[in-house]
Structures are given as C-alpha cells and as structure tokens.
Amino acid sequence: MLPTKGPVRSRSKRGCWTCRIRHRKCDEGVPFCQECDIHNIHCHGYGPRPSWLDNEEQVRAELSMVKRAVKQNARLLNKGPIRAAGPDPQQRTVSYKQPQQQQPQHDASISGPGQTLWATCPTQELRYREAELIMLYLDYIFYIQYPYYTDNAELGGRGWLFWLLLNNRPLRQASLTLAALYQRTKFARGTGYTEAELIEYHTTALSAMRHALSGQEGDLALDVGEKLITFISSGCCLISFEVLQGGSLNWQTHLDALTTVVSKIKLPPFDDEDHKSPPQQDPGGSSTLWRGMKYARRFEITKLLWFELLSTASTGVPPRMPYRALLDSDEILMADFVGCQNWVMRAIGDLSMIQFGGDCPGVEQRRETLLVLEKMLREGIERLRAGSKKPEAPVSYYISRVFAAGALVLLHFIFSSTHPSEADIYGAVGSVMAELRQAPGDVSLRGVVWSICIAGSMAQPDQQPFFEHLMTRILNKANKSHSNFGNCESVQRILRQCWTKRHEDPLGDWTWRDAMGDIGDYPLLV
Numbered sequence: 001m002l003p004t005k006g007p008v009r010s011r012s013k014r015g016c017w018t019c020r021i022r023h024r025k026c027d028e029g030v031p032f033c034q035e036c037d038i039h040n041i042h043c044h045g046y047g048p049r050p051s052w053l054d055n056e057e058q059v060r061a062e063l064s065m066v067k068r069a070v071k072q073n074a075r076l077l078n079k080g081p082i083r084a085a086g087p088d089p090q091q092r093t094v095s096y097k098q099p100q101q102q103q104p105q106h107d108a109s110i111s112g113p114g115q116t117l118w119a120t121c122p123t124q125e126l127r128y129r130e131a132e133l134i135m136l137y138l139d140y141i142f143y144i145q146y147p148y149y150t151d152n153a154e155l156g157g158r159g160w161l162f163w164l165l166l167n168n169r170p171l172r173q174a175s176l177t178l179a180a181l182y183q184r185t186k187f188a189r190g191t192g193y194t195e196a197e198l199i200e201y202h203t204t205a206l207s208a209m210r211h212a213l214s215g216q217e218g219d220l221a222l223d224v225g226e227k228l229i230t231f232i233s234s235g236c237c238l239i240s241f242e243v244l245q246g247g248s249l250n251w252q253t254h255l256d257a258l259t260t261v262v263s264k265i266k267l268p269p270f271d272d273e274d275h276k277s278p279p280q281q282d283p284g285g286s287s288t289l290w291r292g293m294k295y296a297r298r299f300e301i302t303k304l305l306w307f308e309l310l311s312t313a314s315t316g317v318p319p320r321m322p323y324r325a326l327l328d329s330d331e332i333l334m335a336d337f338v339g340c341q342n343w344v345m346r347a348i349g350d351l352s353m354i355q356f357g358g359d360c361p362g363v364e365q366r367r368e369t370l371l372v373l374e375k376m377l378r379e380g381i382e383r384l385r386a387g388s389k390k391p392e393a394p395v396s397y398y399i400s401r402v403f404a405a406g407a408l409v410l411l412h413f414i415f416s417s418t419h420p421s422e423a424d425i426y427g428a429v430g431s432v433m434a435e436l437r438q439a440p441g442d443v444s445l446r447g448v449v450w451s452i453c454i455a456g457s458m459a460q461p462d463q464q465p466f467f468e469h470l471m472t473r474i475l476n477k478a479n480k481s482h483s484n485f486g487n488c489e490s491v492q493r494i495l496r497q498c499w500t501k502r503h504e505d506p507l508g509d510w511t512w513r514d515a516m517g518d519i520g521d522y523p524l525l526v
Helices: 017-022 036-041 058-077 124-145 157-169 169-186 195-213 217-221 226-244 250-262 288-315 325-327 341-355 365-390 397-418 425-437 446-457 463-479 488-504 512-519
Strands: none
Touching: 017 058, 058 195, 058 217, 124 169, 124 226, 157 169, 157 226, 157 288, 157 512, 169 195, 169 226, 195 226, 217 512, 226 250, 226 288, 250 288, 288 325, 288 341, 288 446, 288 512, 325 341, 341 365, 341 397, 365 397, 397 425, 397 446, 425 463, 446 463, 446 488, 446 512, 463 488, 488 512
C-alpha cells in the first residue's frame, strides 16, 4: 500500500478515482464528474478501488498522462480547432475520457456496445482524422499483419472487426497507433502529422490496455465473450506495433500479459457458449451478432497462439497456452487466418516443448519422438505438394509446406545435440530452399520469416548466398512499395551475424538465438 501522504491522498472519500489522485474536488456526477468532463480526461468512476493505485509507479504514470491531457485540452480550447496543414504537435490531443454507463461499478477500461467510434474526439478535425486512420488500418495494415488471411464474404467479411473497432476503445486506440505508424513511415515527408501524434495514440492504447487488465485478470480468464476478444485483439495490435516498427523487446511484455490470462481459460471447446442456442437479437431470431463474436473469438485466439508458438525461437520460453488441445479442435483455423495448417503448428509447438519445455528428457525417448515427428512432417509436405498441383489450391498449401520444412531444420538441430551422426541439418536447410524457390509470384514471403530465419541461420557457406539474395529481394520489394517496416531487416542482421561467427569459428555451434543475443535484437518472427 502507498503511504497516506503519497499521491493517492484525496479530498473526498466519495469522489471519482481520477479526482482523488489529482487532489481535486469532485462533484460526484454520473456517468462522469464535471471536473473530468470539463478537462476532457478519463473519469475512473466511483467503483471499487482500482488495483493500480497500490503501485506508486503506475499512479505517477497515470497522473503524468492526465496532466498532459489537461494541458493539451486547455491549449485546444484557447487556440481553437487545429488546422489540417501543418499542425503544431504540442496542440494535438487524444482525449483521455470515455463515457461510462450509469452503473456506478461499471468497468470503463473495456467499453460496451454503447460507445461510438468518435466518442473520444472533441473536434471535427480529430473525428475525421480517426475515421481516416481506421480505414487505413482496415484497407492496408490488416493485410500487412496477416498476409494470408482468407476472407469469408458469406459471414460478412471483416464486419466483426469493424464492429470491434467501433465499440472497443483499447482495440481502436491500438489500431490508430498502427495506422499512424504506417502513414508516418510511408509518407514521412508528405503529411503534416508528426511523431507526437503517434506517441499520443500509443500512450493512450497502453493506458487502455493497462486498465483492461488491472484488477480483472481473473474475470478475463473466465470470459469467452467480448471482454476477452477486446483484450486479446488490442494486445495483439500492440505486439504488431512493436513488430512493424522493428521493436525487439517490448513485444514480449504484451505477449506475456496476454498468454498469462489466456493460459488460464478452460479451452476448448467453450462449452458454455458453443452448445447454447444463439441469442435472439430481433423478432426474426437473427443470430448475426452471436455468429460474428464467435468468428472474432476464433480469429483472436488463433493469432495469439500463432504469436506464442513462433515466439519461442526468440525467447527460449516454451508455450503456455494449451496449444495441442486448441490445434486438435475445430475452434482454431490456422490455415484460414495465418496460412499455416494446424498440424504443422502443432509440430512446431511439440519441438519447442522438447527443446525448452523438458518434454522427452530421456535420450532414446527424445530420439523416437523426433523420428515420429520427422516422418509426419515429410509425409505432410509430400501430401501438400500433391494438393498444390490441383486447380484453385489454397495458398495455405504452400505456406504450410514452408513452415513444415522450417520445422524439419529445427528438428534436426535438436537431434544434433544427442545424435549428431543422424542429424541432417544441411539437407533440411535444402528442403526450405527448395520450397522458397517455388514461391508463387503473388505470395508475399514476409509472413514466413520464421522458416527463413531458422534455416538461414543454420545454412552452410554454399547455401548462405541464397538466403542473402532472398532477404535483399524481400527488402527491395518492400522499399519499392514504401512499406519497409517490420522485422525483415532484423532477420537479415541475424543471418549475417550467424555466418560471420561461423566463419570465424567453424567448429562453434552458432544459432539464431546466439546471434540475437550477440546483436541485442530479439524480433518476433511473424
């Protein structure tokens, strides 16, 4: 607990929590007090004491953001609307306030269906700006995040995503952050919007996520509806922000927070939801919202599982989510959402558990398990190759082959630690190269950087030029499209570091993780 003379001392024992930490007199109005309303800041309401008040550092951060929002709102009121051409970064503001419902204990950190898209925008200028960024996210950035996503027009396309953006502040702020990053990266010299705007959106998104998690981790773990979807989607957006700006560490904090919650959920099969009749939304019995929420839940949990399984290559931490149960169920559709079939990702998860999770501690047990996995991967690759020859074969057939081949490299690397005479890392790297050479012209390879990094790091001198040329081609293509933001440059640095060290010490066991540690760059390979 903070000392009584610390930052949480208040003038009123019944005022809103925002006024208490600001030491302001609160009129105790609902749905939010007049003091917060006048200064256009977030009113934390009158419910139970938030858990973040027990952390002095979090209180200071909260006060800092509130004070900044108050100052910016004062400037805006004094100087009038911001002109679109060349705004002063210090005059721009992102509102810290969001409406609350009438119930005094309503949790404002995750907004309900009553909140509209522009509820946080005080001016027409900012309303237009948010609308612009939302469409930028939907039309461009979403497909950079998930290049192999398969839309389903029968289920309303991405209507579920637009609905979440309209109704959930944490996700919306995180999406605005991504859109502002993209626009600043692509049109750095052609737009009046500056880094200050990007920082504002990112700070607000982080605050919204903190409030979403604060004091209700247990509630989220018991929820399979909108709260859980909002939490995962906004957190994954913040992870994508770190990935797309080339971040190497902060994404781990967000991923840890997400998996801590989701690993406690009883999954699958969501018996409390899937086996009930859909809610009646109108006299005709429409279940559109129920269907959309179910689809959104599948997508959000799928991409979080995708992030966690591939993160092990950078963190050395085994998966915490129940990936086997999820990937064996009908709830997760990896192929439709991220392009890789479930069985391949299950094999990658099993290899991570063998490498870092303590599975198969006995040498012979490990050998037998790896041989079974190798047979499954090779047979699966051949099956996918045959399927790829058919007309209208989905792109997931090809992407799954690339990941399965990358998994073979990881498998033989693990094998080499106990049975070096039976390991064939060189041949496994060759399999990845063979798959990459067959890439369809319209398929982006930025989404398979996990396999490129694993295989390229283990490449021998005669194989290294292939990966060098491949990464150069990917980066040159990105430069031409003005969308060169992401982790491809990090992957290229990791490969070069591995090759340099292996050239200096041919007998050394240099891997991608050794290179990451050497250069201090730990990208999420998605």
